[in-house]
Amino acid sequence: MEEIKDSLNIALEIINTLLQNKEIKKSENTELYQQYVGNDEVESLCDMISEKMGFNIYRLDNTLNLCVMIDNKVFGYSNEDLKKKIKILNKNEDIYLMYFIILTIITCFYRESGLNSPRSYLGLDELIETINIKFQSLVKEDIEKISEENEYNFRDVKKVWERLPDAREDINSGKNDKISFVKLVLNFMQEENLIFFDEERRIISITTRFKSIVYFYFEYSKENKNRLLEYVYELGGNENATY
Secondary structure: OHHHHHHHHHHHHHHHHHHHHOEEEOOOOHHHHHHHHHOHHHHHHHHHHHHHHOEEEEEEOOEEEEEEOOOOOOOOOOHHHHHHHOOOOOOHHHHHHHHHHHHHHHHHHOOOOOOOOOOOOEEHHHHHHHHHHHHHHHHHOOHHHHHHHHOOOHHHHHHHHHHOOOOOOOOOOOOOOHHHHHHHHHHHHHHOOOEEEEOOOOEEEEOHHHHHHHHHHHHHOHHHOOHHHHHHHHOOOHHHOOO
């Protein structure tokens, strides 16, 4: 009984650390990491508790990552939560544009055929141009039909993007343009420990947490492979990437 209690205490400490930091690195939290990796009972308790709380624990590159399950009302974000957190998101269409930008970032870092990213960083200007190319490709399609097939309102999202001015200068002035919108999305992703965004050099790199989510989603959920992400790949723009 005492051993079970000790294992439970360690498991709860791991869960608590993940909730605060979203990750546990072997190099920084060696003891907790080794307890999860080397103690089957602790790992089992962590996985059971995390599943009940609505998130998964993924291990990749000597790092444990917390990944919230879909529709987690406690640790996830509702549309209203996102609107409060990111001021530029006023309507649901703005949120869907944010999702489209995140999907585009995935297509920029990952080739459709593989789970390993062939590039180390993505330039902000390239990201903007890739988003433009993908939305331009929608002109050639029946947007209503595509939206229905993918359960995603491409028409309204495209309108939101096209209404934003196409300013290419630095936007510290806070103007509501394409770069402003994308930077706010990038800053949010950085807060969630998904990317590193070097604003001065205008480059984006992905974190181990980002890699974990992509890796485990496609490796262990092949039957749920995201139809929407596949379509965003097909819209083009990725063939011009510099790897």
